[in-house]
Amino acid sequence: MRHDKNVHLDPQRITMSLIDEQDLTMHERDHLEHCPECCEARRLLAGRLDSISEQALRFTPVSRMKVRLPALEPVKPSTWLIRWPTGAVAVLASLALVLALVLPQFFTRTIPHGTRADLAREMAQDERFTADVRQLEENPFASAYVEILPSSDSTMDDDAFDYMDPMETMPDVMDI
Numbered sequence: 001m002r003h004d005k006n007v008h009l010d011p012q013r014i015t016m017s018l019i020d021e022q023d024l025t026m027h028e029r030d031h032l033e034h035c036p037e038c039c040e041a042r043r044l045l046a047g048r049l050d051s052i053s054e055q056a057l058r059f060t061p062v063s064r065m066k067v068r069l070p071a072l073e074p075v076k077p078s079t080w081l082i083r084w085p086t087g088a089v090a091v092l093a094s095l096a097l098v099l100a101l102v103l104p105q106f107f108t109r110t111i112p113h114g115t116r117a118d119l120a121r122e123m124a125q126d127e128r129f130t131a132d133v134r135q136l137e138e139n140p141f142a143s144a145y146v147e148i149l150p151s152s153d154s155t156m157d158d159d160a161f162d163y164m165d166p167m168e169t170m171p172d173v174m175d176i
Contacts, residue, residue: 009038011045018046 016023032038
């Protein structure tokens, strides 16, 4: 474009002034303000665009769906935490925490502090019983009979055993 006052803005530059006046040079903006022909061309173009907009609104059906345009700002890294997966992550984390606290109780049994003494007492009784069983394995006779038993080097007859175990020599009650 030339800088003559007789030269007017072309239609493309007038359209550009309707979109964003900052796209025009300072000289073009000044010309648009002072030139009645360019100002009238701009006003007519704006009027046509307004009538097209009105007709478009009149004949466009109403949409039941809302249109969401992308944000003008870039998405901040921290905003992904606010979206819907955050709820699912929070629920899963809570569930994992509860399971971590509850499941070990099903697989391990803890002994209450008050019963440890009882457990120690039972273990001592078990050890005495085991010692008695071992002693009976070594010598099946009661301690009262040990003194009257013959020594291991002497021979013992069957009468001595009948004396020590009277149940074998007693007649059966049914036989009488």
